[in-house]
Amino acid sequence: MPKIVDQEERRRELAAALWRLLVRDGTGAATLRRVAAEAGWSVGSLRHYFDSQAALLAYSMELVIDRVTERVNALGPDADPAALLEETLPLDEERRAETQVWTAFTAAALTDPSLRALRDESHRRLRSLCVLAAGGDERAGERLHATLDGLALHALLDPEVTDAARQRELLRDALAAAASDR
Amino acid sequence: MPKIVDQEERRRELAAALWRLLVRDGTGAATLRRVAAEAGWSVGSLRHYFDSQAALLAYSMELVIDRVTERVNALGPDADPAALLEETLPLDEERRAETQVWTAFTAAALTDPSLRALRDESHRRLRSLCVLAAGGDERAGERLHATLDGLALHALLDPEVTDAARQRELLRDALAAAASDR
Numbered sequence: 001m002p003k004i005v006d007q008e009e010r011r012r013e014l015a016a017a018l019w020r021l022l023v024r025d026g027t028g029a030a031t032l033r034r035v036a037a038e039a040g041w042s043v044g045s046l047r048h049y050f051d052s053q054a055a056l057l058a059y060s061m062e063l064v065i066d067r068v069t070e071r072v073n074a075l076g077p078d079a080d081p082a083a084l085l086e087e088t089l090p091l092d093e094e095r096r097a098e099t100q101v102w103t104a105f106t107a108a109a110l111t112d113p114s115l116r117a118l119r120d121e122s123h124r125r126l127r128s129l130c131v132l133a134a135g136g137d138e139r140a141g142e143r144l145h146a147t148l149d150g151l152a153l154h155a156l157l158d159p160e161v162t163d164a165a166r167q168r169e170l171l172r173d174a175l176a177a178a179a180s181d182r
Numbered sequence: 183m184p185k186i187v188d189q190e191e192r193r194r195e196l197a198a199a200l201w202r203l204l205v206r207d208g209t210g211a212a213t214l215r216r217v218a219a220e221a222g223w224s225v226g227s228l229r230h231y232f233d234s235q236a237a238l239l240a241y242s243m244e245l246v247i248d249r250v251t252e253r254v255n256a257l258g259p260d261a262d263p264a265a266l267l268e269e270t271l272p273l274d275e276e277r278r279a280e281t282q283v284w285t286a287f288t289a290a291a292l293t294d295p296s297l298r299a300l301r302d303e304s305h306r307r308l309r310s311l312c313v314l315a316a317g318g319d320e321r322a323g324e325r326l327h328a329t330l331d332g333l334a335l336h337a338l339l340d341p342e343v344t345d346a347a348r349q350r351e352l353l354r355d356a357l358a359a360a361a362s363d364r
Contacts (some may be wrong), residue, residue, distance in 0.1 A: 142336075142344070143329060146332030146335075147329045148332065150331040150333075151332075154324075158302070
């Protein structure tokens with residue numbers, strides 16, 4: 001099926017252009033016009049692969065989920081919970097771009113019902129990972145999940161205060177607090 | 183200064199229309215067109231008071247800060263920290279609309295530099311309140327702040343799981359954890 005493979009390659013090429021823009025210019029860069037310019041495409045050609053901003057964001061969010069899942073799985077079943085959850089925090093350039101996709105996607109999903117199924121799936125998967133990291137305790141896991149998403153957001157909002165070292169410290173504190181709840 | 187008073191009254195009238203829309207239709211309703219329709223104004227007349235979506239969101243965010251500050255101050259200096267912080271969580275219809283203003287404003291500020299000063303002010307004020315609630319411990323206060331913002335976001339994203347009772351429980355757990363850090 002060479003045509004399907006080709007389509008998927010083109011989509012990945014466009015998502016890579018979005019990634020470069022997010023790393024360089026932040027969440028505001030996630031527009032069809034700017035992605036087309038970055039990839040060296042016309043907006044019309046891009047629309048053949050993504051017919052809306054929402055479609056581009058949904059595809060990018062799916063890539064984020066795949067990448068995080070792959071890294072979490074690579075750590076194996078006996079991994080340190082802190083190491084697992086660090087894969088979702090904006091601790092380096094790559095994860096910072098992923099967090100920017102998450103915030104742009106989540107904001108868009110607040111106003112676009114077509115994005116809600118994927119948003120709910122992503123929200124629930126991270127909650128399950130947090131409940132697991134909290135030793136199976138739902139309540140402690142939900143609190144950990146809130147802390148984790150709040151930390152990711154704060155790292156984008158105020159990167160001087162919530163830098164990588166602070167995110168690691170606060171994640172470890174939150175995991176210790178979850179463990180002492182049990 | 184009757185003209186200035188009048189302008190301020192018109193702005194409040196438009197903000198009230200935005201509030202009603204947010205309560206009824208969620209964050210997606212925060213557009214100039216829909217606010218004009220809700221207030222019974224033309225978009226052109228509305229633009230005399232708010233020349234952009236960003237200006238309307240900034241004004242609404244200032245109202246949210248004023249309202250939360252007023253309620254926090256009314257509780258007095260000896261108030262229970264849980265009661266103080268509950269004023270920032272979407273526990274009823276009014277605070278839910280405020281949280282919707284916060285998310286719409288924060289998302290817009292990620293892409294609009296004109297909103298960053300107000301966003302930073304609001305972010306830092308809530309962090310200070312959290313550090314205070316954590317007995318002055320910066321690190322415990324920052325973790326509490328992350329949990330609080332994460333909870334507010336989760337209450338919008340998944341209101342069935344993160345309902346008002348669960349928000350109160352998780353806030354109390356987070357405060358207990360902050361106290362035990364000291």
